[in-house]
Amino acid sequence: MTERPGAYVHVPYSAHRCSYCSFVAVTGRETEGEYFDALVREVRARGGEVDGPVDSVYFGGGTPSFAEPANLGRVLAAIGETFGVSPGAEVTAEANPDDLDDGRLSALAGLGVTRLSVGVQSLEDEELEPLERRHDAAAALEAVRRALLLGLRVSADLMIGIPGQTRESLRRSLEAILSSGVGHVSVYLLEIEKAPRLVAMREAAPGLFAGDDEMAARWEEVDDLCTAGGLPRYETSNWAKPGEESRHNLKYWRRDPVVAFGVSAASFDGIVRRVNSGSIPSYLRSVGQSGTAFVSREALPPEAALREGVLLGLRLAAGVQVEAFEAALATLPSSDRRRMEDVFEAGLLEREGGRVRLTRNGALLSNEVFSLLL
Ligand code: SF4
Numbered sequence: 001m002t003e004r005p006g007a008y009v010h011v012p013y014s015a016h017r018c019s020y021c022s023f024v025a026v027t028g029r030e031t032e033g034e035y036f037d038a039l040v041r042e043v044r045a046r047g048g049e050v051d052g053p054v055d056s057v058y059f060g061g062g063t064p065s066f067a068e069p070a071n072l073g074r075v076l077a078a079i080g081e082t083f084g085v086s087p088g089a090e091v092t093a094e095a096n097p098d099d100l101d102d103g104r105l106s107a108l109a110g111l112g113v114t115r116l117s118v119g120v121q122s123l124e125d126e127e128l129e130p131l132e133r134r135h136d137a138a139a140a141l142e143a144v145r146r147a148l149l150l151g152l153r154v155s156a157d158l159m160i161g162i163p164g165q166t167r168e169s170l171r172r173s174l175e176a177i178l179s180s181g182v183g184h185v186s187v188y189l190l191e192i193e194k195a196p197r198l199v200a201m202r203e204a205a206p207g208l209f210a211g212d213d214e215m216a217a218r219w220e221e222v223d224d225l226c227t228a229g230g231l232p233r234y235e236t237s238n239w240a241k242p243g244e245e246s247r248h249n250l251k252y253w254r255r256d257p258v259v260a261f262g263v264s265a266a267s268f269d270g271i272v273r274r275v276n277s278g279s280i281p282s283y284l285r286s287v288g289q290s291g292t293a294f295v296s297r298e299a300l301p302p303e304a305a306l307r308e309g310v311l312l313g314l315r316l317a318a319g320v321q322v323e324a325f326e327a328a329l330a331t332l333p334s335s336d337r338r339r340m341e342d343v344f345e346a347g348l349l350e351r352e353g354g355r356v357r358l359t360r361n362g363a364l365l366s367n368e369v370f371s372l373l374l
Contacts, residue, residue, distance in 0.1 A: 003256040004086060006056035006248045007079050009039060010262030011064040011072070012280060015096070019132040020195045024264040024278055025062040031280055035262075036071040038287040042261050043078040045291025050259045050269055053084030056248035057091045065095035065116075069107035075261070076112055083259070085112075090247040092117055092155075097135040100143035105150055115153040115246075117186070118144055123173040127162045130201060131190075137173075144180045153244060155184035160218045162190055163201055163208040170218050171225065178229040183244030186237055187222050189215060216364050223360065236315045236363050253312045255305075263293075272299045303331040311373040314349075314366070319357025328373065336372050343369055 013032055014025045057079060059072055072093065079085060092115040093108055100118070108116070122128055123137040135143075147154050156177045160170065177185065192198035192209075202209050210218065226232070226239035233239050235253060238246065251258050260267040264278040276293045277283045286293035300308060310328040313320035329337055343349050348362030348369055358366055 003251065003254065004055035005050040005052065005083075005257040005259060006058065006251045007054045007083065008058045008060060008248070008258055008260035008262075008265055008267075009064075009072075009075055009079075010061065010260070010265045010276075011059055011067050012062040012263050013066055014061065014063040015066050015098075016132070016134055019130060019197045020190055020192060022191065022194050023062065026280065029067075031284070032067060032071065034284060035280065036067075036074055038284050039075045039261050040078045041291055042287050042293065043075060043082050045287075046259065046261075047082040049267070050083065050257045052082075053086045053089075054079065054259070055086040055089045056251065057085065057089060058248040059093040059113075061094050063096050063099065064093040065099035065104065065108070069104065069111055072108070072113075073111035090115055092246070092248060094119065095143075095147075096133075097140040097143035100147060102146065105147055105152070109150055109152060113152070115155065116147050117155045117157065117246075118147070120144070120156045120173075120177060121159045122162055122165065122169075123176045124165070124169050127165050127169065127173075130163045130198065131159075132197075137176075141176060141180060144177070144182060148181050153184070154180075154182045155186060155240075155244075155246065156180075156182045158185065158187045158222075159190045160187055160222070161192075161210050161215055163198065163205070165210070165218075167214075167218055167221055171221060174222060174225050178225065178231070183231070183241040184246065185222075185226055185231055185239045187219070187239075188237055189219075219364060220360070232317070233363075234317050236358075236366060250316075253315050255309050255312060271305075272297060274298075306331060307373045311370050314356070314358055314369065317357065319355045322351060322354050322356055325356040332372065340369075340372055343372070 012024050012026055013029050014027055017027055091113050093113045095116045095118050097118060120140045121131055121133060125136050144154055158173060223233055231239040231241050234245050257270045258268050263280050263283040264276060266273060266275045274294045275296045277286055277295045283293045306328045310320050310325055329340060347359055348365055350357060350359050362369060
């Protein structure tokens with residue numbers, strides 16, 4: 001079955017810089033109007049790049065919920081006019097809880113957003129403080145509740161490894177978010193290496209930070225609680241009620257085409273991956289001159305593309321077809337093929353029902369498997 005392409009739009013504005021942020025995001029909105037003008041121009045200039053209509057549109061950031069909804073609407077309309085948007089398309093906006101008052105929620109729903117990915121991170125106030133999030137736990141739960149009442153699908157992002165977090169506090173956050181009725185949960189490991197405040201905190205109080213074994217135990221706790229709550233794991237970091245999986249993100253793991261707009265956005269047409277400029281001034285300049293802002297272009301050789309398809313597919317709980325796995329395996333040197341058999345014997349990978357998939361232990365140690373496929 002040919003999958004429909006998706007569209008991604010990067011919105012690089014945030015009200016405030018969180019301590020751990022590694023995304024392309026700036027505070028201050030001086031360039032917002034000009035930036036959205038450029039996005040509309042870029043969309044129109046790149047018509048025909050994928051075979052539309054798209055069946056998912058994803059506004060990522062930055063904080064799309066911080067931008068004027070009318071600006072998101074302008075880009076969505078341009079995508080509809082240029083590529084077409086399928087009826088019933090999934091339209092997601094990443095959102096911070098403190099932006100989601102009733103007016104903003106209604107405006108987002110009114111312009112066609114169907115799904116919010118809400119940065120909850122934790123429902124313990126003392127864990128939100130070192131992350132320098134602007135909202136507290138009560139505000140996050142309230143925002144989720146109001147979005148659900150409005151009929152929007154909601155995904156909640158949570159974090160493992162926050163300073164001071166314990167397995168019990170993680171369980172409390174997760175139980176509260178599952179009780180709210182969200183249909184999707186994403187859980188990420190907090191990466192602190194590029195966050196000076198958190199690195200300093202770890203030097204001063206290493207006991208506040210979990211080691212590798214504890215991080216693994218917390219991920220297992222998340223997996224158990226979400227599964228018991230009716231949200232089975234469908235990807236290493238994502239759990240969803242059946243039918244609430246992220247249609248857009250599945251395209252990345254399945255190597256389906258995604259046409260992407262805005263600063264730092266990466267497009268893939270099924271063969272070639274192209275990345276836009278990572279700086280707002282140079283993005284604005286390039287789009288002003290030519291309508292596009294590509295700074296790199298890469299097409300993997302066929303054998304590497306086979307391996308990449310398997311590596312990405314193994315992130316999914318459904319795994320990959322045995323035939324695809326064997327074809328990727330055949331491109332490896334014999335020493336790596338033997339090591340892959342060792343991985344099966346160690347219980348990290350399993351063959352079942354014509355598919356190859358990571359076991360739960362394998363999902364925890366996936367880098368060992370993936371390093372053989374790189
Ligand atoms: S809201 Fe997200 S993108 Fe914005 S600063 Fe915080 S982590 Fe970064």
